[in-house]
Every structure is written in C-alpha cells, then in structure tokens.
Amino acid sequence: MSPMPERSIIGNTLSQLTYGLYIVSSRDGEKLNGQIVNSVFQVTAEPPKVAISLHKNNLTHSYVGKSRIFSVSVLSQDTPMIDIGLFGFKCGRDVNKFAKIAHKFSDSCPIVTENALSVFACKVVSSLDIGTHTLFIGEVYDAETFKEGVPLTYEYYKIVKKGRTQKNATTYTEPKGV
Numbered sequence: 001m002s003p004m005p006e007r008s009i010i011g012n013t014l015s016q017l018t019y020g021l022y023i024v025s026s027r028d029g030e031k032l033n034g035q036i037v038n039s040v041f042q043v044t045a046e047p048p049k050v051a052i053s054l055h056k057n058n059l060t061h062s063y064v065g066k067s068r069i070f071s072v073s074v075l076s077q078d079t080p081m082i083d084i085g086l087f088g089f090k091c092g093r094d095v096n097k098f099a100k101i102a103h104k105f106s107d108s109c110p111i112v113t114e115n116a117l118s119v120f121a122c123k124v125v126s127s128l129d130i131g132t133h134t135l136f137i138g139e140v141y142d143a144e145t146f147k148e149g150v151p152l153t154y155e156y157y158k159i160v161k162k163g164r165t166q167k168n169a170t171t172y173t174e175p176k177g178v
C-alpha cells in the first residue's frame with residue numbers, strides 16, 4: 001500500500017463498506033423530528049449500546065444533543081421512496097415530518113413505526129465530536145419487533161431502488177465533474 005492513496009482510491013475502498021438504512025428520531029420539548037441514517041451500528045453487547053453519526057447541521061442532531069434520547073427504526077426493504085425522501089432529503093426546520101407518518105412513544109422518545117420491522121430506543125451515554133458529525137453512543141433501554149421481513153440495506157437502496165445519497169450523509173462524496 002502507498003503511504004497516502006488518491007482520494008478516489010480511498011472513496012472506492014470505503015464504498016465497499018456495508019450498511020443498513022434507518023430512521024433516527026428524537027425530540028425537543030413538544031417538537032418531534034427524525035432523519036435517515038446509514039451510520040448505525042452496535043458497539044457493545046452487555047449492556048447493549050449502539051453508535052449513530054449525525055451531521056451537526058441536521059435538526060435531529062440538535063434534538064439528540066438536547067434531549068439525550070433517540071430511537072432507531074429498522075426500515076423494511078419495501079419502504080416507499082417518498083418516505084425516504086421526506087426523512088433523508090428534507091429538514092425538520094422546513095417541514096413537520098411526523099405530521100403524516102405513523103409513530104408512537106417509548107417514555108418520551110418518539111419512534112417511527114411506519115415501514116419499520118423493529119425499533120429500539122436509547123439514552124445517550126457518551127458523544128464524540130468527529131468534525132462534521134457527532135458520534136452519539138446510546139444504551140438501548142427499550143425494543144420491539146413489529147413484523148418479519150427483510151431490512152433495507154444501503155446497497156439495495158442504491159442499486160435496486162436507484163436511491164441517491166445526501167450531502168450531510170457520512171458517506172457523501174462530490175459527484176464526478178463538479
């Protein structure tokens with residue numbers, strides 16, 4: 001391996017990492033919001049903890065930072081693109097994403113149930129400033145499975161659903177020629 005490969009080589013290599021697609025939700029007082037996140041992964045088993053990486057400009061980042069709670073909805077493979085568009089390309093500062101989407105609460109934590117195979121709710125136990133994003137570590141305090149099904153992966157979203165990434169996503173790279 002060369003000491004510092006070209007950015008395109010780094011990008012090609014990183015594009016082989018695999019992810020799922022999730023909706024992370026949180027609240028600020030009475031206001032509810034959520035966003036699509038691919039960077040969700042379990043980091044410990046006992047007690048169960050997960051990490052999420054949220055862009056600092058996202059409204060959901062501000063809500064998780066304040067409330068110290070978040071939920072993760074594991075999306076089904078047949079999630080309509082219109083719902084991914086709402087949660088992945090629109091900001092809660094411009095639209096009330098929870099107005100027409102089925103949801104419930106675990107304690108005070110909002111949870112999107114529409115298109116979800118399962119959900120879990122977390123209390124933030126640690127966070128790390130990693131530059132453009134913050135890594136929030138949450139301990140899972142509640143979980144529920146709604147139905148059997150195939151979870152939506154990032155690969156299926158890109159290749160079969162022809163979905164795009166978004167500039168605040170952890171995996172975003174400038175399109176070639178821009």
Ligand SMILES: Cc1cc2nc3c(=O)[nH]c(=O)nc-3n(C[C@H](O)[C@H](O)[C@H](O)COP(=O)(O)O)c2cc1C
Nearest residue numbers: 036038039054055058059060088090091092168169
């Ligand atoms: C496929 C896909 C994956 C994404 N992954 C992430 C991610 O891992 N972390 C992140 O902060 N934003 C991610 N985003 C971007 C947010 O979903 C997007 O910026 C959203 O509009 C933020 O909404 P908010 O401002 O209401 O919180 C992703 C978007 C898409 C479409």
